[in-house]
Amino acid sequence: MSQTENIINTFIRVGQRIKEQCEQYPNGQLGDIIVSAKVNNPWFTVQNQIKALEAITIMLQPDSLQQWISCYSISEHLPKNIGVVMAGNIPAVGFHDLMTVLVSGNKIQIKLSSSDRILMEWITDIIKSENTELGKRISFVDKLQKPDAVIATGSDNTARYFHYYFSKVPHVIRKNRNSVAVLNGNETKEQLFALGDDIFSYFGLGCRNVSKLMVPENYNFEKFFNAIEPYGNELLLHNKYLNNYDYYRAIYLMENVPFLTNNFVHLVQQENIASPVSVLHYETYSNHKVLQQSLEVNADKIQCIISDENITGKEIKFGQGQQPSASDYADGVDTLRFLIEQCSDQQISNL
Known part of the structure; x- marks a missing residue:
């Protein structure tokens, strides 16, 4: 069994x-973990944490992982030290970067966000218990120590700092992105309800959450409001969300x-x-020409386009925005290929 096959099998078991x-x-260990994570970050509700973990289990299905890894040629090499600065906007958001670095055959230094510390530490504990040798390649740090390459996720402001600080090493720097839904006015109530999941999952804090609608001129929002009404039942029970709603209404x-x-979202x-x-x-x-122009102008700010329309050929169906596969890379940058290319040269250069 090759090293890559061994790692893939480990993640299947994870x-x-x-x-x-x-x-x-x-019941079980996860109960205490979820309570602790919610106390640490009130945005991490039980429902949102379970949703994020279930999305990971779907990503780690054997067929999905095999299809993903089949697109690459990963040779065994001297492991390099890859620094990863993780975001903390939604639960376990840094998991994909963790998996990608390990699958590439490298070591990972993780700079965790304080907002998403507990779930990520729990997941890495599972990895270590399933594969002791692989677990030795994982470390948590307060500051990246002489990384050979860096993957960093942050805001537009922190991205400028990352670009400066990591200018001497190969890097992937991610900035703010959000998702857009394109409506044509003929959507069914079921489709619009599914769109509500793309909008309100994780309180809209993820890059795959829809933050903007593109609608035809003279679009009637009554059908949309009626379809998404059930989501208000949970949203209005969350004090931080409700505070935001009241604040922007007043503004x-x-x-x-x-x-x-x-009674729970402003358009x-x-x-x-x-x-x-x-x-x-x-x-x-x-018209579609105007629509395409708007999407093209904002392409570097858009993570996903949710629609039943065929506009760019890369649209995602309603309700599937929060179900990324292993090959759905943040910002469209193939981090596994990036890491494979950095490892093609066995000479290691540090900051």
């Missing part, structure tokens, strides 16, 4: 272990900003892709 823990919840009223609202006509928590931007289009 997926099975996580699935078992999710099925046993609230829009005081500043005379036109907006549409039900504001705005060109920006990114929107605050509890706010959904929208923009109208007159």
Whole structure:
């Protein structure tokens, strides 16, 4: 068995272990982990943590992993030290980077976000228990120590710092991205309800969350509001979300900003892709040419396009935005290929 096959088999077992823990919840070890993670970060509700972990188990299905890895040629090499600065906006968001570095045959130094420390440490403990030798390649650090390459995720502001600080080593730097949904007005109630999951999962804090709607001119939002109404039952029970809703309602009223609202989300006509928590931007289009131009102009700010329309050929169906496969790379940058290319030269250069 090759090193890569051994690592892939390890992650298959990790997926099975996580699935078992999710099925046993609230019993078993995961019950305490989820409580601790929620206390550490109130945005990490039980439902959102389970959702994130179940998405990982789907990603780690044997057929999915084999299909992913079949696209690459990974030769055994002297492991390099790869530094990964992880985000913490949604639960276990750094898992894909962790898996990719290990599958590439390298060591990983993880700089965790304080917002997502507990779940990531729990997952790495499972990896270590399934493969002791692989576990030795994982370390947590407060500061990256002489990395040979870096993968860092942050805001647009921190990205400028990352580019400067890691300028002397190969790097992948990710900035803010959000997702867009394109509607044509003929969507069914079921499709719009599924779109609600793309919008409200993780309170809209992920890069794969829809933060903006592209709608035809004179679009009637009543059908949309009716379809997404059930999501309000949970959202309105969350104090931090409700505080955001009340805050932006007050801002829009005081500043005379036109907006549409039900009792848990505001719709504001705005060109920006990114929107605050509890706010959904929208923009109208007159024809497909105008729509395509708008999407092209903002391509570097868009993670996913959710739609039943065929616009770019890469659209994701309604309700599937939060179900990425192993080959769905953040910002569209193939980090596994990046790491394979960095390891083609056995000479190791440090900062």
